[in-house]
Amino acid sequence: MNMTVPLLDLKAQYAAIKDEVLEAIHRVVERQGFVLGPEVDGLERRLAEYCRTEFAVGCASGSDAILLALLAHRVGPGDEVICPSFTFYATAGSIALLGAVPVFVDIDPVTFTMQPGLVRERAGECTRLKAIMPVHLYGRCADMAAFVDLGAQLGVPIIEDAAQAIGALDAQGHRAGSRGSIGCFSFYPTKNLGGIGDGGMVTTNDPHLAERLRKIRVHGERTRYYHDLIGFNSHLDSIQAAVLNVKLRYLDGWSTKRRQNAARYDGAFAAAGLPGLVTPQPPTGMASHIYHQYVIRVPAELRDALREHLRENGISTEVYYPVPLHLQECFEYLGYSEGDLPESERAAAEVLALPVYPELTVEQLDFVAGAILAWLREHATAQPAPAS
Numbered sequence: 001m002n003m004t005v006p007l008l009d010l011k012a013q014y015a016a017i018k019d020e021v022l023e024a025i026h027r028v029v030e031r032q033g034f035v036l037g038p039e040v041d042g043l044e045r046r047l048a049e050y051c052r053t054e055f056a057v058g059c060a061s062g063s064d065a066i067l068l069a070l071l072a073h074r075v076g077p078g079d080e081v082i083c084p085s086f087t088f089y090a091t092a093g094s095i096a097l098l099g100a101v102p103v104f105v106d107i108d109p110v111t112f113t114m115q116p117g118l119v120r121e122r123a124g125e126c127t128r129l130k131a132i133m134p135v136h137l138y139g140r141c142a143d144m145a146a147f148v149d150l151g152a153q154l155g156v157p158i159i160e161d162a163a164q165a166i167g168a169l170d171a172q173g174h175r176a177g178s179r180g181s182i183g184c185f186s187f188y189p190t191k192n193l194g195g196i197g198d199g200g201m202v203t204t205n206d207p208h209l210a211e212r213l214r215k216i217r218v219h220g221e222r223t224r225y226y227h228d229l230i231g232f233n234s235h236l237d238s239i240q241a242a243v244l245n246v247k248l249r250y251l252d253g254w255s256t257k258r259r260q261n262a263a264r265y266d267g268a269f270a271a272a273g274l275p276g277l278v279t280p281q282p283p284t285g286m287a288s289h290i291y292h293q294y295v296i297r298v299p300a301e302l303r304d305a306l307r308e309h310l311r312e313n314g315i316s317t318e319v320y321y322p323v324p325l326h327l328q329e330c331f332e333y334l335g336y337s338e339g340d341l342p343e344s345e346r347a348a349a350e351v352l353a354l355p356v357y358p359e360l361t362v363e364q365l366d367f368v369a370g371a372i373l374a375w376l377r378e379h380a381t382a383q384p385a386p387a388s
């Protein structure tokens with residue numbers, strides 16, 4: 001059987017909601033008001049309600065959302081911020097851009113999120129700890145109960161990098177971005193809630209932080225040309241907000257479809273019981289995974305060959321992320337070396353993200369699972385299963 005399975009098919013999503021999207025864009029263009037405005041206000045209201053927070057503040061990207069959160073907490077040169085190394089660059093890049101120091105902590109190999117016990121240890125070695133930033137990687141929440149406790153004990157805010165996790169629930173049933181002091185979201189087009197360009201949002205329950213965030217995103221202005229704070233330009237475009245207002249109505253349905261797709265992969269992989277293939281563990285307690293990514297692990301020496309084999313068979317996959325941040329050239333000055341964060345390094349060598357987007361057909365899912373299983377049966381029999 002020949003089939004093409006892209007990693008993501010935004011055209012399929014667009015086809016289903018095209019009329020609504022074009023109408024929403026048309027309204028903005030007719031009004032000729034392109035920056036912030038009623039669409040952004042409406043999205044902020046809806047997003048705050050959706051994330052179960054008091055406030056939401058739109059901004060230009062997920063990266064800016066993190067910058068805004070750090071600035072709102074007055075993070076500056078020489079301050080330390082604990083974050084994972086196994087994440088997208090922007091988590092730590094935003095810290096470093098402010099002259100602050102990203103302090104990298106290893107992940108739990110099952111959840112791919114920072115280990116609270118290791119964070120506590122590292123925090124004890126810090127002299128200028130200003131914040132802790134867990135990342136809800138792949139759409140699964142970090143152990144927020146532990147981080148909220150730890151933050152309270154240490155007297156530092158927990159900033160949630162929830163860029164990949166909109167709508168996910170943690171083990172106590174709280175939404176991503178609702179328990180930390182600030183939650184940071186991305187509307188990059190490939191996200192579960194994606195715009196037609198860049199966009200981002202911060203959430204908080206603290207009215208003072210909300211006010212600071214609102215000012216910082218408009219050059220620190222109190223009113224036009226009167227600047228209380230040092231800020232920068234990080235507007236959410238009206239057109240983005242208009243499109244996101246439409247898409248938000250579909251988000252839960254899309255996340256449900258992603259969970260169903262993940263369950264189909266889980267079933268196929270579990271039935272095969274192949275050593276060497278590790279699939280995502282189902283979340284525990286009241287947690288709910290939104291499967292921004294469905295990520296398997298295979299032995300490091302096989303991963304790239306499997307990926308190439310799938311590509312030759314029309315199946316697109318991706319490696320999020322091939323180099324953990326503590327080993328990136330740009331962070332060499334921090335002085336980390338190989339072996340410092342073994343779980344992050346092992347994950348970088350073993351992970352493979354499979355297509356899991358909502359519009360996938362059962363035939364496509366079975367084709368992907370079948371192709372992986374057939375190849376691994378041939379190549380992975382003598383490989384030990386990665387411990388997890």
Ligand SMILES: Cc1ncc(COP(=O)(O)O)c(C=O)c1O
Binds near residue numbers: 061062135185187199
């Ligand atoms: C974990 C994480 N943090 C931050 C970001 C930055 O978001 P953006 O691309 O909207 O700037 C992303 C986006 O890929 C992300 O995945």
